[in-house]
Amino acid sequence: MSAVFDHSEPGTASATVERLRLAWRRGRIGQFRTAALLCLLALALVVGVALVPEVFPITSLMVPLLLGSLVLNPRQLPWFVGWIVVMAAITLALQEERTGRLVAAGVIELLMAAIVLATAFRRGRLGVAGNTGESMFVDLRDRLLNQGGIPDLPAGWHVEAALHSASGTPFAGDFLVATILDDDTRLEVVVVDVSGKGDAAGTRALLLSGAFGGMLGALAPEDFLGAANDYLMRQGWDEGFATAVHLSLDLRSGAFQVRSAGHPPAVQRHAGSGRWAVLPSAGPVLGLLDRADFEVACGALDHGDAVLLYTDGMVERPRRDIEMGLDRMLGQAETLLHGSFVGSADRLVEALGSRDDDRAMVVVHRR
Incomplete structure:
Protein backbone atom coordinates (compact mmCIF):
# COMPACT_ATOMS: atom_id res chain seq x y z
CA MET A 1 0.00 0.00 0.00
CA SER A 2 1.40 3.36 -0.97
CA ALA A 3 0.56 6.92 -0.12
CA VAL A 4 0.81 9.92 -2.40
CA PHE A 5 1.46 13.36 -0.92
CA ASP A 6 0.36 16.46 -2.79
CA HIS A 7 3.08 18.99 -1.99
CA SER A 8 0.98 21.83 -3.31
CA GLU A 9 -1.60 21.48 -0.59
CA PRO A 10 -1.23 23.70 2.50
CA GLY A 11 -0.67 21.76 5.67
CA THR A 12 1.67 19.17 4.12
CA ALA A 13 5.18 18.67 5.47
CA SER A 14 6.65 20.45 2.43
CA ALA A 15 4.38 23.46 2.89
CA THR A 16 5.26 23.64 6.57
CA VAL A 17 8.98 23.61 5.82
CA GLU A 18 8.47 26.32 3.19
CA ARG A 19 6.59 28.54 5.65
CA LEU A 20 9.33 28.12 8.22
CA ARG A 21 11.97 28.98 5.63
CA LEU A 22 10.09 32.12 4.58
CA ALA A 23 9.62 33.17 8.21
CA TRP A 24 13.34 32.69 8.83
CA ARG A 25 14.20 34.79 5.79
CA ARG A 26 11.80 37.54 6.85
CA GLY A 27 13.41 37.55 10.30
CA ARG A 28 16.89 37.83 8.81
CA ILE A 29 15.76 40.65 6.49
CA GLY A 30 14.18 42.46 9.43
CA GLN A 31 17.39 42.21 11.45
CA PHE A 32 19.45 43.49 8.51
CA ARG A 33 17.02 46.39 8.00
CA THR A 34 17.30 47.39 11.66
CA ALA A 35 21.10 47.35 11.57
CA ALA A 36 21.10 49.38 8.34
CA LEU A 37 18.77 52.01 9.81
CA LEU A 38 20.97 52.38 12.89
CA CYS A 39 24.07 52.77 10.71
CA LEU A 40 22.30 55.47 8.68
CA LEU A 41 21.25 57.22 11.90
CA ALA A 42 24.87 57.27 13.08
CA LEU A 43 25.98 58.63 9.71
CA ALA A 44 23.31 61.34 9.84
CA LEU A 45 24.47 62.36 13.30
CA VAL A 46 28.07 62.63 12.05
CA VAL A 47 26.87 64.99 9.32
CA GLY A 48 24.90 66.94 11.91
CA VAL A 49 27.91 67.25 14.21
CA ALA A 50 30.08 68.42 11.30
CA LEU A 51 27.58 70.98 10.00
CA VAL A 52 25.78 72.15 13.14
CA PRO A 53 28.06 71.32 16.11
CA GLU A 54 26.16 73.66 18.41
CA VAL A 55 23.01 71.54 17.90
CA PHE A 56 24.50 68.02 17.60
CA PRO A 57 27.27 67.30 20.14
CA ILE A 58 29.64 64.41 19.53
CA THR A 59 28.04 62.50 22.40
CA SER A 60 24.85 62.22 20.31
CA LEU A 61 26.43 59.09 18.80
CA MET A 62 25.62 57.35 22.08
CA VAL A 63 21.96 57.23 21.01
CA PRO A 64 22.39 54.73 18.12
CA LEU A 65 25.02 52.90 20.18
CA LEU A 66 22.59 52.25 23.04
CA LEU A 67 19.73 51.45 20.65
CA GLY A 68 21.93 48.92 18.92
CA SER A 69 22.81 47.28 22.24
CA LEU A 70 19.07 46.73 22.82
CA VAL A 71 17.85 45.48 19.43
CA LEU A 72 20.79 43.93 17.57
CA ASN A 73 21.75 40.30 17.99
CA PRO A 74 25.21 39.34 19.28
CA ARG A 75 26.51 38.62 15.76
CA GLN A 76 25.60 42.08 14.45
CA LEU A 77 26.46 44.14 17.51
CA PRO A 78 30.32 43.92 17.33
CA TRP A 79 30.27 45.14 13.72
CA PHE A 80 27.91 47.95 14.62
CA VAL A 81 30.11 49.02 17.54
CA GLY A 82 33.04 49.14 15.12
CA TRP A 83 30.95 51.35 12.82
CA ILE A 84 30.19 53.72 15.72
CA VAL A 85 33.90 53.93 16.60
CA VAL A 86 34.72 54.81 12.97
CA MET A 87 31.99 57.46 12.95
CA ALA A 88 33.31 58.93 16.19
CA ALA A 89 36.84 59.06 14.77
CA ILE A 90 35.57 60.81 11.62
CA THR A 91 33.64 63.28 13.75
CA LEU A 92 36.76 64.18 15.74
CA ALA A 93 38.79 64.53 12.55
CA LEU A 94 36.24 66.95 11.07
CA GLN A 95 36.42 69.31 14.05
CA GLU A 96 38.40 72.47 13.34
CA GLU A 97 39.33 72.99 16.99
CA ARG A 98 40.03 70.01 19.26
CA THR A 99 39.52 71.26 22.78
CA GLY A 100 40.07 69.19 25.89
CA ARG A 101 36.31 68.95 26.34
CA LEU A 102 35.91 67.59 22.83
CA VAL A 103 38.63 64.99 23.34
CA ALA A 104 37.07 63.95 26.66
CA ALA A 105 33.73 63.46 24.89
CA GLY A 106 35.44 61.25 22.32
CA VAL A 107 37.08 59.18 25.05
CA ILE A 108 33.71 58.72 26.76
CA GLU A 109 32.24 57.58 23.44
CA LEU A 110 35.00 54.99 23.06
CA LEU A 111 34.52 53.83 26.64
CA MET A 112 30.78 53.35 26.08
CA ALA A 113 31.54 51.41 22.90
CA ALA A 114 33.90 49.13 24.85
CA ILE A 115 31.22 48.51 27.50
CA VAL A 116 28.59 47.67 24.88
CA LEU A 117 31.07 45.38 23.11
CA ALA A 118 31.85 43.54 26.36
CA THR A 119 28.11 43.15 26.94
CA ALA A 120 27.72 41.74 23.42
CA PHE A 121 30.32 39.06 24.09
CA ARG A 122 28.49 38.07 27.28
CA ARG A 123 25.17 37.90 25.44
CA GLY A 124 26.82 35.74 22.79
CA ARG A 125 26.54 32.84 25.23
CA LEU A 126 22.74 33.17 25.03
CA GLY A 127 22.61 34.01 21.33
CA VAL A 128 19.79 36.58 21.40
CA ALA A 129 19.51 40.35 21.54
CA GLY A 130 19.27 42.11 24.88
CA ASN A 131 15.53 42.79 24.99
CA THR A 132 14.77 39.30 23.63
CA GLY A 133 16.89 37.67 26.34
CA GLU A 134 15.16 39.71 29.02
CA SER A 135 11.76 38.76 27.59
CA MET A 136 12.72 35.09 27.70
CA PHE A 137 13.82 35.41 31.31
CA VAL A 138 10.64 37.25 32.30
Whole structure:
Protein backbone atom coordinates (compact mmCIF):
# COMPACT_ATOMS: atom_id res chain seq x y z
CA MET A 1 0.00 0.00 0.00
CA SER A 2 1.40 3.36 -0.97
CA ALA A 3 0.56 6.92 -0.12
CA VAL A 4 0.81 9.92 -2.40
CA PHE A 5 1.46 13.36 -0.92
CA ASP A 6 0.36 16.46 -2.79
CA HIS A 7 3.08 18.99 -1.99
CA SER A 8 0.98 21.83 -3.31
CA GLU A 9 -1.60 21.48 -0.59
CA PRO A 10 -1.23 23.70 2.50
CA GLY A 11 -0.67 21.76 5.67
CA THR A 12 1.67 19.17 4.12
CA ALA A 13 5.18 18.67 5.47
CA SER A 14 6.65 20.45 2.43
CA ALA A 15 4.38 23.46 2.89
CA THR A 16 5.26 23.64 6.57
CA VAL A 17 8.98 23.61 5.82
CA GLU A 18 8.47 26.32 3.19
CA ARG A 19 6.59 28.54 5.65
CA LEU A 20 9.33 28.12 8.22
CA ARG A 21 11.97 28.98 5.63
CA LEU A 22 10.09 32.12 4.58
CA ALA A 23 9.62 33.17 8.21
CA TRP A 24 13.34 32.69 8.83
CA ARG A 25 14.20 34.79 5.79
CA ARG A 26 11.80 37.54 6.85
CA GLY A 27 13.41 37.55 10.30
CA ARG A 28 16.89 37.83 8.81
CA ILE A 29 15.76 40.65 6.49
CA GLY A 30 14.18 42.46 9.43
CA GLN A 31 17.39 42.21 11.45
CA PHE A 32 19.45 43.49 8.51
CA ARG A 33 17.02 46.39 8.00
CA THR A 34 17.30 47.39 11.66
CA ALA A 35 21.10 47.35 11.57
CA ALA A 36 21.10 49.38 8.34
CA LEU A 37 18.77 52.01 9.81
CA LEU A 38 20.97 52.38 12.89
CA CYS A 39 24.07 52.77 10.71
CA LEU A 40 22.30 55.47 8.68
CA LEU A 41 21.25 57.22 11.90
CA ALA A 42 24.87 57.27 13.08
CA LEU A 43 25.98 58.63 9.71
CA ALA A 44 23.31 61.34 9.84
CA LEU A 45 24.47 62.36 13.30
CA VAL A 46 28.07 62.63 12.05
CA VAL A 47 26.87 64.99 9.32
CA GLY A 48 24.90 66.94 11.91
CA VAL A 49 27.91 67.25 14.21
CA ALA A 50 30.08 68.42 11.30
CA LEU A 51 27.58 70.98 10.00
CA VAL A 52 25.78 72.15 13.14
CA PRO A 53 28.06 71.32 16.11
CA GLU A 54 26.16 73.66 18.41
CA VAL A 55 23.01 71.54 17.90
CA PHE A 56 24.50 68.02 17.60
CA PRO A 57 27.27 67.30 20.14
CA ILE A 58 29.64 64.41 19.53
CA THR A 59 28.04 62.50 22.40
CA SER A 60 24.85 62.22 20.31
CA LEU A 61 26.43 59.09 18.80
CA MET A 62 25.62 57.35 22.08
CA VAL A 63 21.96 57.23 21.01
CA PRO A 64 22.39 54.73 18.12
CA LEU A 65 25.02 52.90 20.18
CA LEU A 66 22.59 52.25 23.04
CA LEU A 67 19.73 51.45 20.65
CA GLY A 68 21.93 48.92 18.92
CA SER A 69 22.81 47.28 22.24
CA LEU A 70 19.07 46.73 22.82
CA VAL A 71 17.85 45.48 19.43
CA LEU A 72 20.79 43.93 17.57
CA ASN A 73 21.75 40.30 17.99
CA PRO A 74 25.21 39.34 19.28
CA ARG A 75 26.51 38.62 15.76
CA GLN A 76 25.60 42.08 14.45
CA LEU A 77 26.46 44.14 17.51
CA PRO A 78 30.32 43.92 17.33
CA TRP A 79 30.27 45.14 13.72
CA PHE A 80 27.91 47.95 14.62
CA VAL A 81 30.11 49.02 17.54
CA GLY A 82 33.04 49.14 15.12
CA TRP A 83 30.95 51.35 12.82
CA ILE A 84 30.19 53.72 15.72
CA VAL A 85 33.90 53.93 16.60
CA VAL A 86 34.72 54.81 12.97
CA MET A 87 31.99 57.46 12.95
CA ALA A 88 33.31 58.93 16.19
CA ALA A 89 36.84 59.06 14.77
CA ILE A 90 35.57 60.81 11.62
CA THR A 91 33.64 63.28 13.75
CA LEU A 92 36.76 64.18 15.74
CA ALA A 93 38.79 64.53 12.55
CA LEU A 94 36.24 66.95 11.07
CA GLN A 95 36.42 69.31 14.05
CA GLU A 96 38.40 72.47 13.34
CA GLU A 97 39.33 72.99 16.99
CA ARG A 98 40.03 70.01 19.26
CA THR A 99 39.52 71.26 22.78
CA GLY A 100 40.07 69.19 25.89
CA ARG A 101 36.31 68.95 26.34
CA LEU A 102 35.91 67.59 22.83
CA VAL A 103 38.63 64.99 23.34
CA ALA A 104 37.07 63.95 26.66
CA ALA A 105 33.73 63.46 24.89
CA GLY A 106 35.44 61.25 22.32
CA VAL A 107 37.08 59.18 25.05
CA ILE A 108 33.71 58.72 26.76
CA GLU A 109 32.24 57.58 23.44
CA LEU A 110 35.00 54.99 23.06
CA LEU A 111 34.52 53.83 26.64
CA MET A 112 30.78 53.35 26.08
CA ALA A 113 31.54 51.41 22.90
CA ALA A 114 33.90 49.13 24.85
CA ILE A 115 31.22 48.51 27.50
CA VAL A 116 28.59 47.67 24.88
CA LEU A 117 31.07 45.38 23.11
CA ALA A 118 31.85 43.54 26.36
CA THR A 119 28.11 43.15 26.94
CA ALA A 120 27.72 41.74 23.42
CA PHE A 121 30.32 39.06 24.09
CA ARG A 122 28.49 38.07 27.28
CA ARG A 123 25.17 37.90 25.44
CA GLY A 124 26.82 35.74 22.79
CA ARG A 125 26.54 32.84 25.23
CA LEU A 126 22.74 33.17 25.03
CA GLY A 127 22.61 34.01 21.33
CA VAL A 128 19.79 36.58 21.40
CA ALA A 129 19.51 40.35 21.54
CA GLY A 130 19.27 42.11 24.88
CA ASN A 131 15.53 42.79 24.99
CA THR A 132 14.77 39.30 23.63
CA GLY A 133 16.89 37.67 26.34
CA GLU A 134 15.16 39.71 29.02
CA SER A 135 11.76 38.76 27.59
CA MET A 136 12.72 35.09 27.70
CA PHE A 137 13.82 35.41 31.31
CA VAL A 138 10.64 37.25 32.30
CA ASP A 139 8.58 34.56 30.56
CA LEU A 140 10.37 31.88 32.59
CA ARG A 141 9.76 33.88 35.75
CA ASP A 142 6.05 34.19 34.95
CA ARG A 143 5.80 30.45 34.29
CA LEU A 144 7.36 29.77 37.68
CA LEU A 145 4.84 32.04 39.38
CA ASN A 146 1.93 30.57 37.43
CA GLN A 147 2.90 27.04 38.44
CA GLY A 148 2.83 28.23 42.03
CA GLY A 149 -0.76 29.40 41.67
CA ILE A 150 -3.46 27.57 43.56
CA PRO A 151 -6.11 26.05 41.26
CA ASP A 152 -9.82 26.63 41.82
CA LEU A 153 -11.15 24.40 44.58
CA PRO A 154 -14.60 23.01 45.31
CA ALA A 155 -16.85 24.81 47.78
CA GLY A 156 -15.85 24.32 51.38
CA TRP A 157 -12.10 24.64 50.84
CA HIS A 158 -9.79 27.66 51.08
CA VAL A 159 -6.12 27.56 50.14
CA GLU A 160 -3.66 30.46 50.10
CA ALA A 161 0.04 30.73 49.29
CA ALA A 162 2.65 33.45 49.79
CA LEU A 163 6.26 33.64 48.70
CA HIS A 164 8.83 36.32 49.59
CA SER A 165 12.35 36.31 48.17
CA ALA A 166 15.40 37.28 50.21
CA SER A 167 16.50 39.53 47.35
CA GLY A 168 13.12 41.25 47.03
CA THR A 169 12.63 39.96 43.47
CA PRO A 170 10.20 37.31 42.14
CA PHE A 171 13.15 34.89 41.79
CA ALA A 172 13.68 32.73 44.85
CA GLY A 173 15.01 29.38 45.98
CA ASP A 174 11.59 28.60 47.47
CA PHE A 175 8.73 27.63 45.19
CA LEU A 176 5.52 25.64 45.23
CA VAL A 177 3.59 23.61 42.69
CA ALA A 178 -0.07 22.70 43.02
CA THR A 179 -2.59 20.77 40.93
CA ILE A 180 -6.00 19.08 41.21
CA LEU A 181 -6.37 15.50 40.02
CA ASP A 182 -8.95 12.70 39.79
CA ASP A 183 -11.84 14.81 38.50
CA ASP A 184 -11.28 17.66 40.97
CA THR A 185 -11.31 15.38 44.01
CA ARG A 186 -7.61 15.35 45.00
CA LEU A 187 -5.36 18.33 45.69
CA GLU A 188 -1.60 17.88 45.34
CA VAL A 189 0.71 20.57 46.75
CA VAL A 190 4.50 20.48 47.09
CA VAL A 191 6.58 23.23 48.73
CA VAL A 192 10.28 23.13 47.82
CA ASP A 193 13.34 24.90 49.21
CA VAL A 194 16.29 24.77 46.77
CA SER A 195 19.83 25.14 48.11
CA GLY A 196 20.87 28.79 48.09
CA LYS A 197 18.54 31.77 48.24
CA GLY A 198 17.26 34.68 46.21
CA ASP A 199 18.44 35.19 42.64
CA ALA A 200 21.34 32.75 43.06
CA ALA A 201 18.92 29.84 43.49
CA GLY A 202 16.32 31.17 41.04
CA THR A 203 17.64 29.32 37.97
CA ARG A 204 17.60 25.95 39.75
CA ALA A 205 14.12 26.71 41.07
CA LEU A 206 12.92 27.47 37.53
CA LEU A 207 14.20 24.12 36.25
CA LEU A 208 12.90 22.11 39.20
CA SER A 209 9.47 23.74 39.19
CA GLY A 210 8.87 22.57 35.63
CA ALA A 211 10.11 19.06 36.34
CA PHE A 212 8.25 18.73 39.63
CA GLY A 213 5.07 20.12 38.07
CA GLY A 214 5.12 17.37 35.46
CA MET A 215 5.81 14.63 38.01
CA LEU A 216 3.20 15.89 40.47
CA GLY A 217 0.38 15.35 38.02
CA ALA A 218 1.68 12.06 36.61
CA LEU A 219 2.75 10.03 39.65
CA ALA A 220 0.99 8.51 42.62
CA PRO A 221 1.52 10.48 45.86
CA GLU A 222 3.77 7.79 47.35
CA ASP A 223 6.08 7.91 44.31
CA PHE A 224 6.55 11.65 43.91
CA LEU A 225 9.41 12.39 46.33
CA GLY A 226 11.33 9.30 45.20
CA ALA A 227 11.09 10.43 41.56
CA ALA A 228 12.08 13.98 42.54
CA ASN A 229 15.13 12.61 44.35
CA ASP A 230 16.14 10.55 41.31
CA TYR A 231 15.79 13.59 39.08
CA LEU A 232 18.05 15.70 41.28
CA MET A 233 20.64 12.95 41.50
CA ARG A 234 20.86 12.86 37.70
CA GLN A 235 21.59 16.59 37.44
CA GLY A 236 25.05 16.37 39.00
CA TRP A 237 24.89 19.89 40.45
CA ASP A 238 27.51 20.99 42.96
CA GLU A 239 24.69 22.43 45.08
CA GLY A 240 22.08 20.08 43.72
CA PHE A 241 19.99 19.40 46.79
CA ALA A 242 16.60 20.58 47.95
CA THR A 243 14.12 19.99 50.74
CA ALA A 244 10.41 19.48 50.10
CA VAL A 245 7.11 18.77 51.80
CA HIS A 246 4.30 17.14 49.82
CA LEU A 247 0.59 17.19 50.71
CA SER A 248 -1.97 14.92 49.02
CA LEU A 249 -5.50 15.85 50.10
CA ASP A 250 -8.81 14.12 49.32
CA LEU A 251 -11.26 17.00 48.85
CA ARG A 252 -14.29 14.79 49.50
CA SER A 253 -13.38 13.21 52.82
CA GLY A 254 -10.64 15.55 54.04
CA ALA A 255 -8.18 12.66 54.42
CA PHE A 256 -4.60 13.62 53.66
CA GLN A 257 -1.06 12.30 53.44
CA VAL A 258 2.06 14.36 54.14
CA ARG A 259 5.59 13.35 53.17
CA SER A 260 8.70 15.44 53.68
CA ALA A 261 12.32 15.32 52.54
CA GLY A 262 14.65 17.09 54.96
CA HIS A 263 12.00 19.78 55.33
CA PRO A 264 10.43 21.41 58.42
CA PRO A 265 7.33 19.40 59.35
CA ALA A 266 3.83 20.39 58.34
CA VAL A 267 1.49 21.35 61.17
CA GLN A 268 -2.25 20.86 61.61
CA ARG A 269 -4.69 22.98 63.61
CA HIS A 270 -7.64 21.14 65.15
CA ALA A 271 -10.55 23.54 65.28
CA GLY A 272 -12.34 21.59 68.01
CA SER A 273 -9.55 21.80 70.58
CA GLY A 274 -7.72 24.83 69.18
CA ARG A 275 -4.45 22.88 69.39
CA TRP A 276 -1.65 22.56 66.88
CA ALA A 277 -0.12 19.19 66.04
CA VAL A 278 3.16 18.54 64.25
CA LEU A 279 2.76 15.96 61.47
CA PRO A 280 5.75 13.63 61.99
CA SER A 281 6.79 12.76 58.45
CA ALA A 282 10.49 12.37 57.70
CA GLY A 283 12.92 11.62 54.90
CA PRO A 284 16.39 12.57 53.61
CA VAL A 285 17.13 15.73 51.67
CA LEU A 286 16.50 15.38 47.94
CA GLY A 287 19.57 14.92 45.79
CA LEU A 288 21.96 13.43 48.36
CA LEU A 289 21.16 9.70 48.46
CA ASP A 290 20.61 7.38 45.50
CA ARG A 291 17.76 5.57 47.20
CA ALA A 292 15.61 7.16 49.84
CA ASP A 293 12.51 6.22 51.81
CA PHE A 294 10.03 8.85 52.94
CA GLU A 295 7.76 8.30 55.92
CA VAL A 296 4.15 9.33 55.60
CA ALA A 297 1.96 11.14 58.13
CA CYS A 298 -1.75 10.53 57.65
CA GLY A 299 -4.68 12.47 59.02
CA ALA A 300 -7.94 14.15 58.16
CA LEU A 301 -9.20 17.72 58.06
CA ASP A 302 -12.56 18.27 59.71
CA HIS A 303 -14.56 21.46 59.21
CA GLY A 304 -12.57 24.39 60.59
CA ASP A 305 -9.23 22.52 60.58
CA ALA A 306 -6.15 23.81 58.75
CA VAL A 307 -2.74 22.58 57.61
CA LEU A 308 0.34 24.80 57.19
CA LEU A 309 3.18 23.99 54.79
CA TYR A 310 6.20 26.29 54.97
CA THR A 311 9.94 26.58 54.34
CA ASP A 312 12.73 26.92 56.90
CA GLY A 313 12.92 30.68 56.32
CA MET A 314 9.71 30.92 58.36
CA VAL A 315 11.16 29.32 61.48
CA GLU A 316 14.95 29.71 61.26
CA ARG A 317 17.00 32.69 62.29
CA PRO A 318 20.70 33.02 63.13
CA ARG A 319 21.50 31.85 66.67
CA ARG A 320 18.00 30.47 67.21
CA ASP A 321 16.99 26.81 67.38
CA ILE A 322 14.42 25.66 64.82
CA GLU A 323 12.19 24.31 67.60
CA MET A 324 11.96 27.79 69.11
CA GLY A 325 11.13 29.17 65.68
CA LEU A 326 8.38 26.59 65.26
CA ASP A 327 6.88 27.44 68.64
CA ARG A 328 6.93 31.13 67.76
CA MET A 329 5.29 30.46 64.39
CA LEU A 330 2.47 28.46 65.97
CA GLY A 331 1.91 31.17 68.53
CA GLN A 332 1.72 33.82 65.86
CA ALA A 333 -0.48 31.60 63.69
CA GLU A 334 -3.00 31.18 66.50
CA THR A 335 -3.26 34.96 66.75
CA LEU A 336 -3.13 35.86 63.07
CA LEU A 337 -5.50 33.11 61.89
CA HIS A 338 -8.10 33.77 64.55
CA GLY A 339 -11.47 34.55 62.98
CA SER A 340 -10.58 34.62 59.27
CA PHE A 341 -8.21 32.71 57.02
CA VAL A 342 -8.47 35.23 54.17
CA GLY A 343 -5.01 36.75 53.62
CA SER A 344 -3.56 34.40 56.22
CA ALA A 345 -0.53 33.28 54.18
CA ASP A 346 0.62 36.84 53.53
CA ARG A 347 0.10 37.84 57.14
CA LEU A 348 2.18 34.93 58.39
CA VAL A 349 5.03 35.56 55.94
CA GLU A 350 5.11 39.26 56.81
CA ALA A 351 5.16 38.61 60.56
CA LEU A 352 7.55 35.68 60.77
CA GLY A 353 10.89 34.42 59.59
CA SER A 354 14.16 35.96 58.53
CA ARG A 355 14.24 38.81 56.02
CA ASP A 356 17.61 37.43 54.85
CA ASP A 357 16.12 34.14 53.68
CA ASP A 358 13.42 33.11 51.21
CA ARG A 359 10.08 32.45 52.88
CA ALA A 360 7.10 30.47 51.61
CA MET A 361 3.82 29.56 53.28
CA VAL A 362 0.78 27.54 52.18
CA VAL A 363 -2.40 27.52 54.27
CA VAL A 364 -5.02 24.82 53.56
CA HIS A 365 -8.31 25.37 55.42
CA ARG A 366 -11.52 23.38 55.41
CA ARG A 367 -14.43 25.68 56.06
